[in-house]
Amino acid sequence: MPIVPVHLQNNVLIIQVPSTYFYEFLEEHYVEELKRAIHQELGPDGRLEYSIVVDQGNSQNQPRTLNLPTTRKAAAPVAQATPAAALATGPMSSSARHVAGAAAAPAPSATTLRNPFEASKAIDRNYLHSQLNGSYTFENYIEGDCNRLARSAGLAVANKPGTTSFNPLMVYGGVGLGKTHLVQAIGNHIKASNSDKFVLYVSAEKFTNQFIESLRANAVQDFANFYLLVDILILDDVQFLSGKDKTQEMFFHIFNHLHQAGKQIVMTSDRPPRDLVGLEDRLLSRFKWGLTADLQSPDFETRMAIIQNKMQQDGIDIPPQVVEYLAHSVNTNVRELEGVLISLVAQSSLNRREIDLEMAKQALRHIIEEVEAEVNIDFIQKTCAEYFSVPLDLLKAKTRKKEVVTARQVAMYFAKEHTSHSLKSIGHHFGGRDHSTVIHSVQTVSDLIDSDKSFRGQIVELRKKFAGK
Numbered sequence: 001m002p003i004v005p006v007h008l009q010n011n012v013l014i015i016q017v018p019s020t021y022f023y024e025f026l027e028e029h030y031v032e033e034l035k036r037a038i039h040q041e042l043g044p045d046g047r048l049e050y051s052i053v054v055d056q057g058n059s060q061n062q063p064r065t066l067n068l069p070t071t072r073k074a075a076a077p078v079a080q081a082t083p084a085a086a087l088a089t090g091p092m093s094s095s096a097r098h099v100a101g102a103a104a105a106p107a108p109s110a111t112t113l114r115n116p117f118e119a120s121k122a123i124d125r126n127y128l129h130s131q132l133n134g135s136y137t138f139e140n141y142i143e144g145d146c147n148r149l150a151r152s153a154g155l156a157v158a159n160k161p162g163t164t165s166f167n168p169l170m171v172y173g174g175v176g177l178g179k180t181h182l183v184q185a186i187g188n189h190i191k192a193s194n195s196d197k198f199v200l201y202v203s204a205e206k207f208t209n210q211f212i213e214s215l216r217a218n219a220v221q222d223f224a225n226f227y228l229l230v231d232i233l234i235l236d237d238v239q240f241l242s243g244k245d246k247t248q249e250m251f252f253h254i255f256n257h258l259h260q261a262g263k264q265i266v267m268t269s270d271r272p273p274r275d276l277v278g279l280e281d282r283l284l285s286r287f288k289w290g291l292t293a294d295l296q297s298p299d300f301e302t303r304m305a306i307i308q309n310k311m312q313q314d315g316i317d318i319p320p321q322v323v324e325y326l327a328h329s330v331n332t333n334v335r336e337l338e339g340v341l342i343s344l345v346a347q348s349s350l351n352r353r354e355i356d357l358e359m360a361k362q363a364l365r366h367i368i369e370e371v372e373a374e375v376n377i378d379f380i381q382k383t384c385a386e387y388f389s390v391p392l393d394l395l396k397a398k399t400r401k402k403e404v405v406t407a408r409q410v411a412m413y414f415a416k417e418h419t420s421h422s423l424k425s426i427g428h429h430f431g432g433r434d435h436s437t438v439i440h441s442v443q444t445v446s447d448l449i450d451s452d453k454s455f456r457g458q459i460v461e462l463r464k465k466f467a468g469k
């Protein structure tokens with residue numbers, strides 16, 4: 001059932017939709033555009049109403065029509081309510097909604113919505129918005145060691161959605177490392193080359209809120225049907241589903257249905273699937289069907305390339321020494337790096353001063369001090385790796401060499417002492433180790449401090465490096 005303007009009655013444009021969910025979707029994303037167009041064409045008195053036509057599977061197979069005004073505020077009930085007003089107490093209604101004039105729209109043949117997982121094939125998906133930000137592309141997603149696997153898997157999925165073994169594709173990593181950018185780039189790429197495919201980007205938080213709202217409005221069936229229309233479902237921040245059993249159950253069914261139908265599913269999470277506490281095992285096991293790829297903090301060269309790319313994109317001109325200074329100073333995450341760059345440009349234009357190294361140091365003193373002052377896990381790992389003379393990346397690797405194990409355990413110990421990260425999160429920063437490994441490391445280091453004098457001396461020296469921050 002396409003969404004079509006079915007009727008123009010006096011100054012009222014009535015748009016027909018197949019479910020309350022579609023009504024809400026239009027309201028949320030298009031209402032301003034629609035209102036503008038209506039005011040332009042029909043003048044200031046022009047109004048918009050929705051006509052929801054749903055087949056409830058009743059004996060006569062009669063479609064039911066529920067008209068909704070554009071505003072969600074309760075409107076005064078109309079004097080001569082039509083039989084459709086009966087819906088006010090039915091499953092599709094909500095007390096805040098104005099039920100009026102079913103006869104206003106001629107009822108077309110309705111879609112049968114009896115099976116909650118039977119998508120309506122007649123809905124014209126061209127009318128649906130993908131919720132993608134077009135500025136997130138593969139072209140401006142800089143590749144580095146930190147993201148190589150995830151990026152190339154993403155590109156493979158984008159070129160052949162639903163047909164690679166990367167289904168689902170799960171991208172995980174810490175804050176501001178480019179998860180959303182990457183998965184949206186996948187969506188944008190697919191959309192550009194497959195105009196017939198309906199790509200939908202949704203955060204797990206929004207998915208949850210929509211689901212709760214559908215429960216409240218007794219329209220769970222509509223909710224499910226909508227999601228079953230999707231060809232490529234991109235669910236961001238899946239960890240948000242933790243502990244939300246009903247939402248998980250709904251997602252489980254949607255996942256199964258889409259997967260079986262060869263539709264592509266892409267997800268992001270701030271931690272590896274095995275650490276997603278509060279998610280059902282059956283869901284977690286499905287997440288592992290495809291490919292799980294992580295994003296790490298970018299190294300110096302990648303940070304340089306990211307800054308240069310951003311400069312080119314935004315037409316910013318900054319001397320190379322300043323770019324290098326920024327890339328050296330801000331090693332936490334990409335969002336932080338971008339923030340520092342923007343702040344520098346803003347200060348330069350406010351003070352009408354050319355950007356040079358002196359100016360950059362001066363202008364960013366507070367910000368960079370703040371970033372540097374943070375004793376974060378990156379800094380702790382770097383300091384411990386240097387102190388014990390082991391390569392930094394081995395702290396995150398599997399190796400059990402004695403000197404690496406010591407450096408790793410000490411770094412975990414200080415991460416526990418100096419940061420607010422949970423044991424799980426600390427483990428995640430050390431190559432995805434679990435929380436019991438972190439507990440064991442902290443205990444081992446504590447025991448050695450008590451029993452080994454020279455080790456205790458090393459810890460005291462290291463602690464000074466962190467205390468000075």
Ligand SMILES: Nc1ncnc2c1ncn2[C@@H]1O[C@H](COP(=O)(O)OP(=O)(O)OP(=O)(O)O)[C@@H](O)[C@H]1O
Nearest residue numbers: 140141142174175176177178179180181306334335
């Ligand atoms: N490899 C990259 N190349 C270019 N820009 C990047 C890269 N990685 C991240 N960015 C940029 O960094 C910013 C933060 O990225 P994004 O929002 O995708 O991170 P995230 O991991 O989803 O963060 P969060 O954990 O807060 O959800 C965005 O502006 C994004 O464009």
